[in-house]
Amino acid sequence: MEFPLLITGGNGRLGTELRRLIPGHYPTRAELDVTNRTQINGLVFESSYAGILHLAAISDPKTADAQRTLSYAVNVLGTRNMARKANEENIPFIYISSDYVFPCTTGGYKEEDAPAPANWYGYTKYAGELEAQLAGGEHLIIRTSFRPKIWSFPTAFSDIITTADYVDVIAQEIATCVALKIRGIIHIGTPAKSFYELAAQRKPQVIPALCTDPTFPRNRTLAISRWLEAKHHARGMVR
Numbered sequence: 266m267e268f269p270l271l272i273t274g275g276n277g278r279l280g281t282e283l284r285r286l287i288p289g290h291y292p293t294r295a296e297l298d299v300t301n302r303t304q305i306n307g308l309v310f311e312s313s314y315a316g317i318l319h320l321a322a323i324s325d326p327k328t329a330d331a332q333r334t335l336s337y338a339v340n341v342l343g344t345r346n347m348a349r350k351a352n353e354e355n356i357p358f359i360y361i362s363s364d365y366v367f368p369c370t371t372g373g374y375k376e377e378d379a380p381a382p383a384n385w386y387g388y389t390k391y392a393g394e395l396e397a398q399l400a401g402g403e404h405l406i407i408r409t410s411f412r413p414k415i416w417s418f419p420t421a422f423s424d425i426i427t428t429a430d431y432v433d434v435i436a437q438e439i440a441t442c443v444a445l446k447i448r449g450i451i452h453i454g455t456p457a458k459s460f461y462e463l464a465a466q467r468k469p470q471v472i473p474a475l476c477t478d479p480t481f482p483r484n485r486t487l488a489i490s491r492w493l494e495a496k497h498h499a500r501g502m503v504r
């Protein structure tokens with residue numbers, strides 16, 4: 266891309282990793298609050314951007330559920346504001362969504378499967394997807410999941426399955442996806458594994474545990490074949 270991206274929420278976990286991978290302008294929340302339309306219209310577009318990469322969100326499901334008015338404002342209305350701004354500026358809008366748009370019971374969810382959010386956070390992320398689509402411009406919706414770089418717990422669930430990976434791994438995949446200019450919906454992750462298997466990759470002494478909370482999503486796997494094919498195809502093209 267000729268111009269840098271504008272990245273919202275760039276001081277978070279994912280944004281911190283993406284700074285090393287995607288050149289762009291990473292304003293703080295004070296500089297760009299996605300719920301503040303005056304600020305969006307007045308301050309943000311002083312220079313040209315190749316697109317908006319929208320990371321800003323209330324990303325912790327417990328916080329999102331406890332503060333529904335806030336999480337609706339940021340995750341849904343904030344996404345609407347930024348998606349509309351991208352459309353007005355005629356630049357692509359890239360939105361990071363979640364595996365929680367699915368019920369996370371049977372797993373293996375494909376891009377075209379019907380969302381049925383697992384929790385309030387998932388509901389707000391799905392509503393954000395609709396905002397990205399309804400704004401009417403070019404867009405990319407990336408559904409994914411990631412964990413902090415270091416496994417901080419002594420145990421990890423061996424009976425919860427995921428296509429999540431560490432945030433630095435997923436950030437690299439997202440940067441590749443953005444560079445490929447893919448459009449529409451895509452699922453990004455790494456092959457299915459238990460959280461215990463993921464944790465043990467970086468913390469060999471981690472102890473396997475069973476999840477005793479019956480409400481906890483058991484199978485969070487996304488079908489990632491479309492992403493793997495896109496990467497494979499892109500590698501073939503550069504040869």
Ligand SMILES: NC(=O)c1ccc[n+]([C@@H]2O[C@H](COP(=O)([O-])OP(=O)(O)OC[C@H]3O[C@@H](n4cnc5c(N)ncnc54)[C@H](OP(=O)(O)O)[C@@H]3O)[C@@H](O)[C@H]2O)c1
Nearest residue numbers: 274276277278279294298299320321322324363409410411
């Ligand atoms: N964590 C996951 O496993 C996961 C999985 C799937 C998708 N996602 C999505 O990926 C994106 C990044 O997640 P993350 O884990 O990096 O989140 P994070 O660490 O919680 O960072 C969120 C960022 O959003 C900013 N923010 C919050 N409200 C804002 C507002 N009103 N205006 C502007 N910025 C605001 C925060 O600002 P401050 O720095 O000031 O707090 C922070 O920089 C989110 O959209 C999340 O929903 C996350």
